[in-house]
Amino acid sequence: MLNSDQDAQEHLMNENNSADSEGRVHTFTVTADPDPMVRPLPMTLDQALDYLHHGVLVAPSPEFPDAVNTRLASAAQTAARQCAKVPAAATQRVLNLLDVAVKAPTQVQRVAWHRRAADALSSAFAPHAACRAGCSHCCHIPVKISAVEARALGKAIGRAPVPLAEHQPASVTGYNSPCPFLAGGRCSIYAERPAVCRSHLNMDEDALLCELLPSGAEVPVPYVDTRPLMAVAVLIAGEPRAAADLRQWFPEHLLGQRPRRAVPCPPPFKIQDENHA
Numbered sequence: 122m123l124n125s126d127q128d129a130q131e132h133l134m135n136e137n138n139s140a141d142s143e144g145r146v147h148t149f150t151v152t153a154d155p156d157p158m159v160r161p162l163p164m165t166l167d168q169a170l171d172y173l174h175h176g177v178l179v180a181p182s183p184e185f186p187d188a189v190n191t192r193l194a195s196a197a198q199t200a201a202r203q204c205a206k207v208p209a210a211a212t213q214r215v216l217n218l219l220d221v222a223v224k225a226p227t228q229v230q231r232v233a234w235h236r237r238a239a240d241a242l243s244s245a246f247a248p249h250a251a252c253r254a255g256c257s258h259c260c261h262i263p264v265k266i267s268a269v270e271a272r273a274l275g276k277a278i279g280r281a282p283v284p285l286a287e288h289q290p291a292s293v294t295g296y297n298s299p300c301p302f303l304a305g306g307r308c309s310i311y312a313e314r315p316a317v318c319r320s321h322l323n324m325d326e327d328a329l330l331c332e333l334l335p336s337g338a339e340v341p342v343p344y345v346d347t348r349p350l351m352a353v354a355v356l357i358a359g360e361p362r363a364a365a366d367l368r369q370w371f372p373e374h375l376l377g378q379r380p381r382r383a384v385p386c387p388p389p390f391k392i393q394d395e396n397h398a
């Protein structure tokens with residue numbers, strides 16, 4: 122990542138003063154003075170890259186508590202540092218598995234290989250992530266999966282998903298509306314959980330930014346970039362509009378399970394367990 126606008130400008134100048142195949146040097150002038158006719162950029166280059174990478178603008182907001190705003194100043198760098206610890210071979214393995222998923226002959230097999238890719242991503246990144254057993258903030262946010270994955274999950278757990286046409290129009294989320302499979306702060310279908318749950322990893326130093334705010338303001342969390350996984354999920358689904366929240370596919374009242382108590386991760390957030398000693 123480029124560290125500053127000055128780095129970016131130098132990078133751009135180096136890029137633009139390049140020789141072609143016949144050795145001719147093409148020079149483009151990049152002036153330091155901004156053109157007065159050009160409107161100022163709405164964000165810095167780092168912010169734009171964060172926006173591109175995380176889908177949210179990593180910037181302080183008066184809607185956020187001070188601790189969150191303070192953390193946002195360092196979270197993107199922390200995440201980049203943690204992600205850099207993952208060997209390239211491990212991320213390549215994820216891509217290889219996605220390739221196998223796309224080429225698998227049946228939808229069931231594609232879903233299975235996609236899930237393996239999500240597991241491979243998790244194995245590579247989880248040791249460097251803030252996520253710990255018992256932390257369930259992300260089980261209270263929207264958890265959207267495709268119809269084909271809902272059917273596969275339903276088959277694995279012996280519960281038929283509600284057909285899309287019969288879904289409630291909106292899925293309420295938040296600490297009072299956890300995923301129907303959350304039980305006592307833990308996933309009750311851990312072995313069968315969707316790919317999105319397997320690959321949802323916060324690469325910050327702890328779960329502070331995952332905490333849901335009472336105001337509902339959405340805090341940007343430096344999650345692992347899972348766009349390749351998401352793209353393949355859409356390819357496999359073949360019907361991108363046929364995606365919905367787990368709460369819609371498997372409404373709690375139809376699961377016949379006791380209401381679940383929301384157990385957000387208590388501070389200190391770094392809960393160590395046998396898998397993350």
Ligand code: SF4
Nearest residue numbers: 260300302303308318
């Ligand atoms: S399926 Fe499990 S991991 Fe995924 S949101 Fe629900 S409780 Fe959490």
